Amino acid sequence: SAVISQKPSRDICQRGTSLTIQCQVDSQVTMMFWYRQQPGQSLTLIATANQGSEATYESGFVIDKFPISRPNLTFSTLTVSNMSPEDSSIYLCSVVGGLNTEAFFGQGTRLTVV
Amino acid sequence: EDQVTQSPEALRLQEGESSSLNCSYTVSGLRGLFWYRQDPGKGPEFLFTLYSAGEEKEKERLKATLTKKESFLHITAPKPEDSATYLCAVQAGGGKLIFGQGTELSVKP
Numbered sequence: 001s002a003v004i005s006q007k008p009s010r011d012i013c014q015r016g017t018s019l020t021i022q023c024q025v026d027s028q029v030t031m032m033f034w035y036r037q038q039p040g041q042s043l044t045l046i047a048t049a050n051q052g053s054e055a056t057y058e059s060g061f062v063i064d065k066f067p068i069s070r071p072n073l074t075f076s077t078l079t080v081s082n083m084s085p086e087d088s089s090i091y092l093c094s095v096v097g098g099l100n101t102e103a104f105f106g107q108g109t110r111l112t113v114v
Numbered sequence: 115e116d117q118v119t120q121s122p123e124a125l126r127l128q129e130g131e132s133s134s135l136n137c138s139y140t141v142s143g144l145r146g147l148f149w150y151r152q153d154p155g156k157g158p159e160f161l162f163t164l165y166s167a168g169e170e171k172e173k174e175r176l177k178a179t180l181t182k183k184e185s186f187l188h189i190t191a192p193k194p195e196d197s198a199t200y201l202c203a204v205q206a207g208g209g210k211l212i213f214g215q216g217t218e219l220s221v222k223p
Contacts, residue, residue, distance in 0.1 A: 001160070031209040042201060043158070043213045056208075092157055096209045103148060103203075103211055105157035 002027055002095050006106035013083055013113050020079045021109045023093030028073035030096070034066070037090040037108070046091075049076040083113045116141040120202050120214035127192055127221050135187040135217045137202030146205040147185050149178050151198045152216070158201055161187075192221045 003026040013019050023032065032049040046066055048056040055068035070076045080087055093106040119138045127133055139147065146165050150158035162171045164180040171178050175196065177188040187200055199218045203211040 004157075006157075033210060042215045043203075043211075045210050045212075048208065048210060058210075094211070102160055102163060103205070103209075104160055105150075107157045110155070 002029060002097060002104045004093055004095060004104055004106035006093055006109055008109060009107060010110040015084050015113055017083055018079055018081045019111060020077050021091055023076045023106055025074045025095050032070060032076045033094040034068060034078045035092040035094060037092060043092065085113045087111065088113050116206055116212050118202055118204055118212055118214035120217050122217060124218045129193055129221055129223050130191045132190045135200055137185040137214055138183060139204045141204045141206050143206055144204060147180055148203045148205065148211060149187055150201040152201055153198050194221050194223050197221045
């Protein structure tokens, strides 16, 4: 199974600022994803982080608000830009294992915007 | 539109009282159905992947089954440490997962 490290684990940020979340995987993976989990809700996919090309965003999410980098097969970042209290959520990085048999998640980044 | 619905939203059991959680889905081209356990403040913990109708998988007190329209997570003789939110997700093309709302399970001693 893949081991995923996310940083920071939590943060409290002022509105209007930006936060970059890092996701490091202990092995090379083809597919990496970023999810959001709002308070009391389930997980919603933000985007697929593509290595060497622009991320693929889901409906309702845009690159200006959630820019994503994927410089190699073991690392990705998600930036939450110009934050507002509505961005307070848990942000989760996920990778899919070989043959699409398993999908693993990091421990998440709990973001509070004040 | 791909959709996943879990029921019940919350389930309270006494220790040792077996029950089942339901996950109904509609998806074009199912590539896999995933079950996760999530404890408060933590990321989802992978439990099972099911691929085809009739498939079953077991892990300790948990057993997952799959039909063409739904999946069940059976919990046999649960213990308080089984208390968590259980999430179901389907995988369509591209590897992304579509999650249900989850079932919050509480097991009282």
